[in-house]
Amino acid sequence: MTYRAPINDMLLALNHGAGLNAAVAAGHYGNYDSEITAAVLEEAGRFASEVLAPLNRVGDSNGIKLKDGKVTTSPGWPDAYQRWIAAGWNAVSGAEAYGGQGLPLALNAVCTEIWAASNVAFGLCPLLTLSAIEALDAHGSEELKNIYLEKLISGEWTGTMQLTEPQAGSDVGALRARAERADDGSYRVFGTKIFITYGEHDMTDNIVHFVLARLPDAPAGTKGISLFLIPKFLVNADGSLGARNDIYCSGIEHKLGMHAAPTCTMTMGDNGGAIGYLIGEENRGMQCMFTMMNQARLCVGLEGVGLADRAYQQALAFAQERKQGRAVGEKPSKSDPIIVHPDVKRMLLQMRAMTAAARTISYATAVALDVSFRASDPAVKAAAATRAALLTPIAKAFSTDIGNEVASLGVQIHGGMGFIEETGAAQHLRDARITPIYEGTNGIQAIDLVTRKLAPNGGEAVWALIGELTAIVDEVEASNDPAFGSTAAKLREGLAALERASNWLLQRLPNQPNDALAGATPYLRLFGSALGGCMLASEALAARTMEGIGDAQRYVTLARFFAENVTVQATALERTVTEGADAVTGADAVLLA
Amino acid sequence: MTYRAPINDMLLALNHGAGLNAAVAAGHYGNYDSEITAAVLEEAGRFASEVLAPLNRVGDSNGIKLKDGKVTTSPGWPDAYQRWIAAGWNAVSGAEAYGGQGLPLALNAVCTEIWAASNVAFGLCPLLTLSAIEALDAHGSEELKNIYLEKLISGEWTGTMQLTEPQAGSDVGALRARAERADDGSYRVFGTKIFITYGEHDMTDNIVHFVLARLPDAPAGTKGISLFLIPKFLVNADGSLGARNDIYCSGIEHKLGMHAAPTCTMTMGDNGGAIGYLIGEENRGMQCMFTMMNQARLCVGLEGVGLADRAYQQALAFAQERKQGRAVGEKPSKSDPIIVHPDVKRMLLQMRAMTAAARTISYATAVALDVSFRASDPAVKAAAATRAALLTPIAKAFSTDIGNEVASLGVQIHGGMGFIEETGAAQHLRDARITPIYEGTNGIQAIDLVTRKLAPNGGEAVWALIGELTAIVDEVEASNDPAFGSTAAKLREGLAALERASNWLLQRLPNQPNDALAGATPYLRLFGSALGGCMLASEALAARTMEGIGDAQRYVTLARFFAENVTVQATALERTVTEGADAVTGADAVLLA
Structure with a gap:
């Protein structure tokens, strides 16, 4: 089956959960016309479905060949790439002075998800070009820029x-x-x-x-x-x-x-x-690298989101078609699609909720990056840069971890067919496995989060974010919508756990850094679980007041599922951080015995 | 690198955690001579290291070929199989009347882990033969048994x-x-x-x-x-x-x-x-299938354990060799093996602790099966059969889930090299991915646990087990060993969470079966997390009193790590079971919108 970009979910996440609408309203995007967002994404979705998605299996099966120093890509790939640059997709966020379209990074982030979902191995090529553009644009001489930048932005090179x-x-x-x-x-x-x-x-x-x-x-x-x-x-x-x-x-x-x-x-x-x-x-040279690191890491996070969504779409379609057994209470002569089974429903919801949370975290990172570049008020710029820096390791590591988990659930839902390569479910898992590794391993992201993002100014960046998230929880509570179930309570617990874990790490970092580092990975997971839950809740709140979004209650149920099944782990993760360091420190006795 | 069977860990798990010593002492194994256990395992380990492990990559790279209805296996495989039967490995637990060695299933379970760890694709062949033997032995006519059983037990066929x-x-x-x-x-x-x-x-x-x-x-x-x-x-x-x-x-x-x-x-x-x-x-025919289901499912669980251990051994060796960065406080000019980094230590400990817990759960299942077949007292036999039936879905699903998680961590520790096939880390992940699917998907195991193992007699089988596990926690507490950290407290919380979740499921099953089924998978994970933690603690207690086991404290640290990092999730899992069903039941609105 092909891939269809979930435009409604994406728009809700981008405009509301990630705050693009608010940033545009605050004037940070200049005269950006929000009306074009949906149109660009619809076109990107069409290109992905028609051109890129059909080549995904082709590329996996054929791979590439090296002969006499020359690499031949898979059948159809060079042609698809030419269509890609002809359609202008390489230039979405490129500088207008060099032929780019100058559109927001946030919009390009959604596109990046779409390319990754439809054909992650293809989308990887422009991702690298994007980093090259960033480095050249920020640090290159005018002469080099004049020679190379336009052709990199267009994608000709x-x-x-x-x-x-x-x-x-x-x-x-x-x-x-x-x-x-x-x-x-x-x-x-x-x-x-x-x-x-x-x-x-x-x-x-x-x-x-x-x-x-x-x-x-x-x-x-x-x-x-x-x-x-x-x-x-x-x-x-x-x-x-x-x-x-x-x-x-x-x-x-x-x-x-x-x-x-x-x-x-x-x-x-x-x-x-x-x-x-x-x-x-x-x-x-390392300073040049740091310039582009945020965006490159965000893009890898978006690969995780895209792969997760692709795996979800495929598993959902399979679960609606594949008949095995029957719903509780049905006659033995009947055969139901496996989606009737609560355990399968749980897996699908898990996939969808994790994907949606990682998506909004990633889009929010892109919005913060945009504002850090585009806002006119230096204080706003600085705050946005701090926010982008804080969110980047979470966008990268949380999204790619869940990319793997979701792709694995996708295989599981397919049963025995999931293990057969022609089904395609296994490819998503194989492709996803590099994303927690490259562009800084997820362990390094977690250490970055603790030592460079949490630590400065007594945790200021984290406290500011927790403040905003708390306001969302207050709103969920104030909605009095029973469909939210225990969402508000679970999110409040999650934020409290995040606050306690953050304080513990801040206390340990100066004198017991190894204790803090031992908790970095569970801390990042805790952060993603609390943050993602609040973001999904904010989207559900927005959806409830919107026209034309169909049954808004589905976003409420999704946020509820995440809060009750993912955010609920926050306290255990906090305790892993704050009570688990001694066993890790004592590891050598176990590992080297 | 090759695989080395961790004989000391295995003996501790089998004899103490899984209770083989106690069962032998109680006379349930007749005149079984416990002295031979270690000797058999040493020999199995040697055969695995020398014959099977070297063929693991060969088999993965070469695969098999089908031509004119004939299948050719990988180079060296037919010869290795002949050496396998010549050495008697196929006949370990086979009936003596048909040429088998009549050794305990528990011993064969350890061997099964060893075969899976060294070469899971090879070991799969005798696993299937074992099921065939079981079916024929239990339900076949004397005529069929006389023709086929001996050759199946020897492995000639x-x-x-x-x-x-x-x-x-x-x-x-x-x-x-x-x-x-x-x-x-x-x-x-x-x-x-x-x-x-x-x-x-x-x-x-x-x-x-x-x-x-x-x-x-x-x-x-x-x-x-x-x-x-x-x-x-x-x-x-x-x-x-x-x-x-x-x-x-x-x-x-x-x-x-x-x-x-x-x-x-x-x-x-x-x-x-x-x-x-x-x-x-x-x-x-289905009754015949049920006869062999316990053992077949246990064997798949042991594949999960074996693959996890193999992935762990490889990751540990890599982490000791690969130099990147340096320990906190070291000079920049120095380069340390990555095992010095707390985040890497955490991953390795996670791998080892999860593997050890799954191992003991699986061995305990085998001991229960043995006692159900071998004990003379009908009440003892029946209790053991109930215990084996209860443990089987946990041994299968928990072990294979962690097999995948551990293999994935193994890839992660290798960094970029983990994504390269020749490293071998990725093969373990690919091989492991079928184990949560075949021989009854892990979702089906979870449903089996809730509906057929927990439900009968008001949860009697679960209460009996929780009683025994509580006694272990009491012992940990009584030991007053500070190296246990908060192990006892975490285990007690885990058992309390298991008890509450069990009661909730028992209440829902009769009239709201879908609510119960929605929680089956997190319930199984909760069960494994509490059970595994208690078992590792019991092994640590045993190790502390043993001579010649080296630094027993390492088993204490391992148990502590598991309790503080895995069992600690029990309460969240309980709440997922008891507070998460509504969102799952409401899934259709999300999934089918």
Whole structure:
């Protein structure tokens, strides 16, 4: 079956749960015309259903081929990519000065979910280009921008991000690729990078690589890393393609999923060194990375959301068709679709509720990023930047964790058929498995949340958010709608648990940092469970007052399910954080015995 | 890296946590010599490490091939199978009257974990044979037993179980394969079966199929199903192989995992009908199935345990070798193995603790089965049968759920390498994904737990177990060992939550069965979390008094970790059961809007 973008759910999440409407009303989006949101998403949904979704299985089955340094993508992929750029999808949030459409990141975030849901391995290519655009736009010279930015924004050329080396994964500071200064102001780069997504492919004429390397006189660690732009083909003064640069794909990985997305080993310097151009200042490459980290991590979170929604749609359709057994009380001669079984209903609701919560958290991160860039009031900008920084690790880790959980439930609902590859349910699980790993493992996200987002200013960012969420809970309570069940009570418990856990971590961080770090992952889960529950409740409240949304009660039931089945775990997670550290600290006795 | 059976952990779990020592002391195992347990397990571990483990990746990469109805297994597999039967591993728990060694099921359960850990796709073949042996032994005629039992027990021939058809999976009663009575007292069977594990292969001369089919005059549903023994090759009076029977492999599945285990479509009747022999009585085939269900489900649970342990061993080794970053407070110039990071420690402990709990639950199920067969006192036998029936769905579902969770954590610890197939971590996740599905989905296990195991006699079986577990908690408290941390308190909360949830379900079952069914899955998880925690605590208590076990404190820390990080979720799970049903019941408004 194909994928259909759930436009109504997305609009409710974006405009209400994530606060786009309020931000537009407050003037932070200038003269953005909210009317176009739905139209863009409808078009994106159509493109995804018609062009991208049909290639998802094709790409998984065919994978990619490497021969003589050239990568051939799956049948139909180069053509789909050309349709993609022709339709302007690569340029949605690109700068207007360079041919982009200048639309909000929040709108592009929804599109990113749509691309991931329809064909995550395809959507990965523009994600990397987006990071390249961000780095170049923020730190590149005018000359480099004039040569490269327009073609990256249009998608005529794609971009790669090259950080990882065998000994330098999460520990970027351990990288060894080296750069030498050339007389003409350019550089020659030598070394080998691994795990380079779309490092080589046949969908565009040129590929623009962004490579981290060290200068000979650079300090050790992360303070000695510089960022270089290294085109696959050099670009002549007239913009035409020149000589082949000394950067080649020397191997591709055989992976669990994302079969259609080439993961390349890139070798530089076999022929005198790859010609590179410095981005930003020497030895300040990590700062350039930090610039783009928020958006890249958010995009991976959106992959989790998209994969979860795809898995849900497929499982729901299966559960409505597949007949096995019968509802309680029905005659033995009858055969009912398995969706009648309460246990199957629970799995489907779990899938849908988790997906919806991760979606709104991710969209809210995008809105905060937008406001941090677009608002005119410096205080508003700063607050939005703080909010975006706080939400980013949650959007990344919570969404990708639930992406895996939801995809696994999707397999489960299919029963034996779920284990058969042609069903397609297993592909979502395989594809999803990388998302908690790349762009900073989810463990690193959790540590980032505790040490860099919670810790500053006595937890100020977290207290501000909890204040806003509490107001939502008050509203749920004030609604007196019995359909909310115990939603308000569960959310209040969740926020109280979050507050206590936050305080505990703040107390431990200065002098017992290992105790705090031991609780980072359950703390992030607790955060997502409380935050997601409040956001779904706020959407349900909004839906109750809206025209034309159909049965608004379904959003109430969804929020209720999440609060009663997911947020309810908050207290246990809090206690894991605050009472579980000693056992973790004592782990060596167990693990190394 | 290869697999090493954790013999000390296994012995502690089997003898103490699972209660083998107590059962032997009570005389339920006759003159079983406990001294041989360790010797058998050491030998099994050696065979697994030397013969089976090296073929695990080979089988995954090569898979199997079907040509002209013949299945070729992976290189080295037929030879390994011959070594397997020559070493007597197929016959461990087989009846002595038919050449088996007559050893306890509990011992075979540990071996089953070892086979699954070293090579789950290989181990699956003897698992199916074991079910065939059970069915034949319990319900077959003396004539059939004399012809087939010895060769199945030795493993010279393998067995299959053929229930599933496209329209009849969990709903076995919907099957349509038909059987006609022949004049000579045999039957002719026609139809197509799917998902038949090792339905065809090249490791033995003959395969003995056990097939469910309907007689022409059979009642509808499960009451009209008969069980037939259908050999691939007919057997002559002198025991030699005769004509090829009319049952053929017409297709194999391309699966997410278990690549080396053929999953066959079997076609019967293209040449006049497969000659079959009735097992048990006509129309009583389902009763024969129920006979073997406990053991088959337990064995799948043990696959979950084995896969979890294999994933853990691999992740632990990686975490000790892979250097990234450094411990808090270390110099930036230093690079530490990632096991120093508290978040990695947490993941490893989670893997180990979950595995250990699932292991003991599974072994305890095997001990209960043994006692139900072996004890002389009818009351003891009956109580043990009730205990085995209660534990079986938990052993199956909890162990296979955690098998997937642990395998996924194993991938996560490997970072980007975890997504690369050659690392091997991903294979465990792919292989594990079928275990919550086959032999009764975990949803069906949960429903079985609630409706058939909890419900009878006002919950008597559950209350008896909670009583025993409470005694363990009392002992933990009485130990006054500060290393237990809040273990006793957490376990007591867990048991209280289990008791309340059980009572709530018992109240709802008669008149609001859907409310009870909606909570079945979280109830099973709650049960496993409380039960597993108590069992690990009992092992820690035992270890503290034992000589020669090394640092016993590690078992205390492990029990503590489980109680503080897993059992702590009990109250939330209870509330999901008792407060979450309304949202599930209201699901249609959400799902079908």
